[in-house]
Amino acid sequence: MSERTYIGLDVHARSIVGCALNIDTGELTRSRFEDDLLGTAEWVRGFGPGVRVVYEAGPTGFGLARHFRAAGIDCVIAAPSKLLRAPGDKIKTDRRDAKILATMLALGEVTEVTIPDPGQEALRDLSRARHVASADNAHAKQRVNAILLRHGILFQGGKSRWTREHLRWLHQQHFEDPALEFAFQESLAQEESMSVRLKRIDKEVARVAADCRYTEIINALACLRGISTVGAFGLATEIGDWTRFNGATIGSYLGLVPSEHSSGETRTQGRITKAGNAYARLLLIEAATVHKRPYRRPGILELRQLELVSPATAARARQGNQRLHARAAALEERHKMPAKARTAIARELAGWCWSLAAPLQEGRPMAGR
Template identity: 90%
Template sequence: MFERTYIGLDVHARSIVGCALNIDTGELTRSCFEDDLLAVSEWVQGFGPEVRVVYEAGPTGFGLARHLQAAGIDCVIAAPSKLLRAPGDRVKTDRRDAKILASMLALGEVTKVTIPDTEQEALRDLSRTRHVASIDLSHAKQRVNAILLRHGVLFHGGKSRWTREHLKWLHQQHFDDPALEFAFQESLAQEESMSVRLKRIDKEVARVAANCRYTEVINALACLRGFSIVGAFGLATEIGDWTRFTGATIGSYLGLVPSEHSSGETRTQGSITKAGNTYARHLLVEAATVHKRPYRRPGVQELRQLELVSPATAARARQGNQRLHARAVAFDDRHKMPVKARTAVARELAGWCWSLAAPLQEGRPMTGR
């Protein structure tokens, strides 16, 4: 038996290619499997107890990792964006990828992805379903607007659209051409269907958010301007364990820090890295747009939300809202490019979210940043 073995797996929906590396002898052992988790675990266990397994995060999810861990096997999932690849390496095969993963794991060069449990993954799926529904509704509205614009039909009832008045006006529009009339009515019906679907999902999200493992964190995050219960639910479930980070590292994890290329005495910073969780970053950037709006005192909705949390959390949230508004106004006064200002506010907002969520999960008193 091998004494120390590192195994890389190249995982696909219907096949898994494995490569086992014995670092004492340099011997490689390869195998290929159908979509059979039991066969994979039996093969891995054949190398003895001193074995570690790695595969890349991907669309196949975390089922294999959970199965191997349940069998007592040390399995990690690698972040694909953090894997080192030579610039001139233009050969990519399943066998080669499995070998590279095993070698990187042996060298300790694998950046691990946190494996969520089944409950957290289910909550994430609910949040992402809501996000997709929101995008579908936006596209449906765009299609209705595009048809009207192409044929010179304009709404003159004000700048705001998709209000009651605008919807009433939409149902009054008709076209003489039967094909065009059918296309317009179908697009309008699809928009209405997507709107009903989104409301149904929002209702379910609110129900689940009120009684789940992240309820306390969700209520705290919703005290910050820009976060509804739906947005707070999404951010809380995507991050999961906030105690993994600090106020300084949460922005880096979410890809909200500038990229950098420095050599010698030259230091150049570029656009943000956009690493990590795309959906969580989207939620923060979307929430950051609100902080530019006038803010003197909490509104009715914010006051209701503040009543759901402890006095210390409420005070911290109000402090964050004031600080973020001041930052957004300062950027505007300096005529900073809006997209850069919004990203900078989102980065600081991530830190404030951490300062609210991490103490709650650790069970420690709220402290300064």
């Protein structure tokens, strides 16, 4: 049988639909498997040693690709957002999706997703668990504030909330209506529970970050203003191999570059593409807000962080902090919209993160700028 066979798989939790395309004869071979990795692998092996397999990235994860690669089968995972589909194609089935994947793989039109090893995926899951806990805690706080606001009760102890003084004030609030009192106390108890949960996860992240494969990169990224140990841990685990990019492509990968619709002599740019890793993009945008604050010399916490890295990395990080603050100040002088200015800083911050992390992974000296 021909060695040039390309197989597309439409993978679901309990079923796999396969379509094999022989590009010499144009023959299509289809099959369906019900939650059977071994049977799927045997079917793929039957097409010879030169077979290539592809399936879309999705909630089923990377287990199937790892299983195929362990069995000596060349398997790639396609980025769903990069798959081409005809505008007039309004029929979507598992069989058609598998055929489209096989055809695109044969044409070399598949944009591959990097497959992390189990260790990196475990660290990534810890980082994402922290993100979920932070979001849950924020929502719990919003619910408590919403109840008080709806009944005209405002904290008079200053603008800062969720401080010790604010928490004492919250516990002093009571309502005459039993149902309302129960709802408020339950919301407050939930917030306290979420806060304890978040602190517990933060401790675990700090412990793991201090001794893992990305510790050196985490320490370097945390030298940049706005990026805490938790943020650096998230960026390091989400991106993994920084050497895949350069200073320009890292922003594109994270979806921080403008979208574009150009035709003929008309060139129109729109909002950022928001392609790629949404969590890493969020971490950078959150960090970008810090850089509009004045920056003359490193603070105590920054100095402690700079002591954890090499002199070359420390110098590069300080250069980045100065450049990013100057850039933020220039955008503010031009009266740029805050959201656009923040996004521009996040895009440049991504490049500075790359300039710190990539040389460490490559083992080369830190370059100047």
